[in-house]
Amino acid sequence: MPDPVSQGILPGGDDILLRRAFPALPALFAILIAVLPSIPDSTILISGGTGSFGKTMATHLLEQGCREIRIFSRDEWKQDAMRADFQDERLKFYLGDVRSRPSVDDAMAGVDMVFHAAALKQVPSCEFFPMQAVLTNIIGSANVVDSAALHDVKSVVCLSTDKAVFPVNAMGMSKALMEKVAQAKSRALGKQDTIISSVRYGNVMYSRGSVIPLFMRQIKGGEPLTVTDPRMTRFLLPLREAVRLVEFAWKNARQGDLFVRKAPACTVQDLAEAMCQIFEVDLPIEVIGVRHGEKMYEALASAEELRRSEDMGGFLRVSMDGRDLNYNKYVSEGDDPGVAEDYTSDNTERLDLEETKEMLLTLPEIQHELAAWRAR
Ligand SMILES: NC(=O)c1ccc[n+]([C@@H]2O[C@H](COP(=O)([O-])OP(=O)(O)OC[C@H]3O[C@@H](n4cnc5c(N)ncnc54)[C@H](OP(=O)(O)O)[C@@H]3O)[C@@H](O)[C@H]2O)c1
Numbered sequence: 001m002p003d004p005v006s007q008g009i010l011p012g013g014d015d016i017l018l019r020r021a022f023p024a025l026p027a028l029f030a031i032l033i034a035v036l037p038s039i040p041d042s043t044i045l046i047s048g049g050t051g052s053f054g055k056t057m058a059t060h061l062l063e064q065g066c067r068e069i070r071i072f073s074r075d076e077w078k079q080d081a082m083r084a085d086f087q088d089e090r091l092k093f094y095l096g097d098v099r100s101r102p103s104v105d106d107a108m109a110g111v112d113m114v115f116h117a118a119a120l121k122q123v124p125s126c127e128f129f130p131m132q133a134v135l136t137n138i139i140g141s142a143n144v145v146d147s148a149a150l151h152d153v154k155s156v157v158c159l160s161t162d163k164a165v166f167p168v169n170a171m172g173m174s175k176a177l178m179e180k181v182a183q184a185k186s187r188a189l190g191k192q193d194t195i196i197s198s199v200r201y202g203n204v205m206y207s208r209g210s211v212i213p214l215f216m217r218q219i220k221g222g223e224p225l226t227v228t229d230p231r232m233t234r235f236l237l238p239l240r241e242a243v244r245l246v247e248f249a250w251k252n253a254r255q256g257d258l259f260v261r262k263a264p265a266c267t268v269q270d271l272a273e274a275m276c277q278i279f280e281v282d283l284p285i286e287v288i289g290v291r292h293g294e295k296m297y298e299a300l301a302s303a304e305e306l307r308r309s310e311d312m313g314g315f316l317r318v319s320m321d322g323r324d325l326n327y328n329k330y331v332s333e334g335d336d337p338g339v340a341e342d343y344t345s346d347n348t349e350r351l352d353l354e355e356t357k358e359m360l361l362t363l364p365e366i367q368h369e370l371a372a373w374r375a376r
Contacts, residue, residue, distance in 0.1 A: 041067050043067055043110055044068070045072055045108065046058060047118035049071030053242060058091065059086075069091050072107045074096070113155050116157065119159070120132060120137055120174075141182065145196055149194045156182075157253070161175050162202040165298075179198050183198075187320065196256065200258060201235075201300070216275070222281075224283055225283055228287075229290050232294075233266065233296070235264070236351065241261060252312070257319060257320065258305070258320075260301050264351045266355075278357055
């Protein structure tokens with residue numbers, strides 16, 4: 001049986017913590033590698049392909065030997081930088097905007113798989129310009145799934161976020177509606193048609209605008225590390241795990257499925273302390289209070305969704321709500337409440353300080369910063 005580590009699907013031996021956090025993965029991936037179609041011979045479209053997810057996914061797909069990757073996004077400079085960085089003829093660049101259906105159609109012809117990552121994802125900008133979030137995250141996503149179905153694409157995976165669960169801001173609301181748009185399209189399609197699925201994950205560790213780069217800047221500046229509330233918890237997910245989630249969804253999706261990556265979490269206090277210990281600094285940790293629109297913990301799946309979910313080791317599959325538009329099923333007929341709790345960063349596996357440090361040290365960005373810090 002092929003080994004998922006040597007295949008590059010799972011991290012190597014120094015990534016013990018991840019393997020402990022996601023124990024069922026090696027066996028599951030070995031089975032998948034053995035029985036599922038491989039990426040070679042596929043033409044893959046990544047909307048938002050110049051973003052953090054897109055670049056990491058493109059690297060992974062090129063290593064797997066795919067035939068062609070189409071990078072679809074708006075900014076020609078980011079595309080040019082990526083072209084220069086990758087220098088791989090299998091990468092093709094498509095300038096376009098998900099809001100413009102003709103530009104999506106141009107890129108879609110002849111595609112086997114779509115990873116739909118293009119999005120407006122900053123909470124404050126979507127809060128001030130909610131209609132921009134509607135245009136990109138909802139209407140743009142409808143353009144992508146409609147075009148994919150029309151062009152007989154085999155599979156589309158739409159990337160969503162924990163902020164779509166019980167959304168409290170325009171960004172989360174627009175992503176929640178993206179999920180609904182994807183599922184509504186799935187309902188209208190058959191099992192033999194384009195399979196449309198979604199994935200949900202929480203903040204990617206070290207992503208732009210997140211707390212770890214902020215702590216890093218504060219450590220470099222010798223400033224106090226600012227935490228909102230020491231008890232606040234957050235899921236910990238490295239970018240490579242987001243890529244694996246999307247790959248898992250593509251390989252396992254049935255029509256309308258939504259996949260969630262089970263992930264460990266820690267408190268923001270432990271995260272700040274872990275950063276100080278890794279960089280061997282003795283800086284105060286200052287509590288600044290919870291910011292507008294921020295939750296004490298994040299949810300990846302609601303109790304209602306968990307009732308129709310399947311535990312797949314490191315992943316949860318939430319099946320599409322298959323009820324037809326019969327109002328009785330929504331209004332007058334009850335259902336067994338079953339699972340009572342949502343799946344949140346508060347009730348998932350909690351990493352302690354040492355484990356948080358270990359997890360942080362697996363990040364290439366932290367390894368790079370640490371080497372520069374020690375060499376200064
Ligand atoms: N990063 C996280 O922590 C996180 C967590 C959960 C879920 N996600 C989801 O994962 C996906 C990818 O995130 P990311 O971190 O890779 O984002 P990112 O780095 O900000 O990249 C976003 C990409 O989308 C493109 N884009 C934006 N608007 C577009 C439009 N209207 N038409 C076409 N392309 C457009 C951008 O390029 P141009 O500006 O050149 O168009 C860029 O390539 C998003 O859907 C996000 O919601 C991210």
